[in-house]
Amino acid sequence: MKIFKLILPALGLLLFVACSPTTQNSEKIAATANADSTTDxxxxxxxxxxxxxxxxxxxxxxxxxxxxxxxxxxxxxxxxxxxxxxxxxxxxxxxxxxxxxxxxxxxxxxxxxxxxxxxxxxxxxxxxxxxxxxxxxxxxxxxxxxxxxxxxxxxxxxxxxxxxxxx
Structure with missing residues (x-):
C-alpha cells in the first residue's frame, strides 16, 4: 500500500510535466521550422x-x-x-x-x-x-x-x- 502512495503522486507529476505548455510550444516551433524548410x-x-x-x-x-x-x-x-x-x-x-x-x-x-x-x-x-x-x-x-x-x-x-x- 505504501508503494501505491508513492507511485500515484509520481505518475501524476510525470503526466503534468509531459503535458506542460513548454513541451507543446517546442513541438509547435519544430513543426513550423520543418514547414519553413520545406517551403524553402x-x-x-x-x-x-x-x-x-x-x-x-x-x-x-x-x-x-x-x-x-x-x-x-x-x-x-x-x-x-x-x-x-x-x-x-x-x-x-x-x-x-x-x-x-x-x-x-x-x-x-x-x-x-x-x-x-x-x-x-x-x-x-x-x-x-x-x-x-x-x-x-x-x-x-x-x-x-x-x-x-x-x-x-x-x-x-x-x-x-x-x-x-x-x-
Whole structure:
C-alpha cells in the first residue's frame, strides 16, 4: 500500500510535466521550422492578370516562377505557360460557377518526361512568361477566377488564384 502512495503522486507529476505548455510550444516551433524548410526548397509560381480586360481582346497573364533557395532548381515545363499551348493547366471559372471552355490542343505525353522538358532556375532568381488566355479558353464577358491546376505535373507550388473582369 505504501508503494501505491508513492507511485500515484509520481505518475501524476510525470503526466503534468509531459503535458506542460513548454513541451507543446517546442513541438509547435519544430513543426513550423520543418514547414519553413520545406517551403524553402520548393519553386513557387505566381500569376498576374490585369483586373479588367476588353472582350475579344488578348487577355495576357504573366506567370512567374521564383527560386528562393541557394541552389539551382528545375521544374517540368509541361502544363505550364513555358511551353506552347498543349494542355489545360488552368481552371477558369465564372463567378456563377461556369467553367470557361478550353479550346486549345491536348498533347499525349511519354513518361517520364525527357531531359529537354525541364527548365532550370538559378538560386535567388526568377523566370517569367506571358500567355494570351483568349487563345486557349472561350472567355465571354463576365467575372472569372483563374487557378493553376497542374502542380503535380510541373512540380511548382501555386497557391493563389487571380480574378479578372471581362467587359
Amino acid at each position: 526548397t520548393t519553386l513557387v509560381a505566381t500569376m498576374s492578370i490585369p483586373a479588367v480586360s476588353a472582350a475579344n481582346a488578348p487577355i495576357e497573364m504573366t506567370f512567374t516562377v521564383y527560386n528562393r533557395t541557394d541552389s539551382v532548381k528545375t521544374f517540368c515545363k509541361w502544363h505550364t505557360p513555358f511551353e506552347p499551348l498543349m494542355s489545360k493547366y488552368l481552371d477558369i471559372t465564372s463567378t456563377e460557377g461556369e467553367e470557361a471552355a478550353y479550346k486549345g490542343p491536348m498533347a499525349k505525353r511519354i513518361m517520364p518526361p525527357p531531359a529537354d522538358s525541364y527548365v532550370s532556375i538559378k538560386p535567388k532568381d526568377s523566370l517569367s512568361v506571358k500567355v494570351d488566355l483568349s487563345k486557349a479558353y472561350d472567355i465571354k464577358p463576365g467575372s472569372y477566377v483563374v487557378r493553376y491546376n497542374s502542380q503535380s505535373i510541373s512540380g511548382l507550388s501555386v497557391t493563389d488564384s487571380v480574378r479578372i473582369s471581362v467587359k
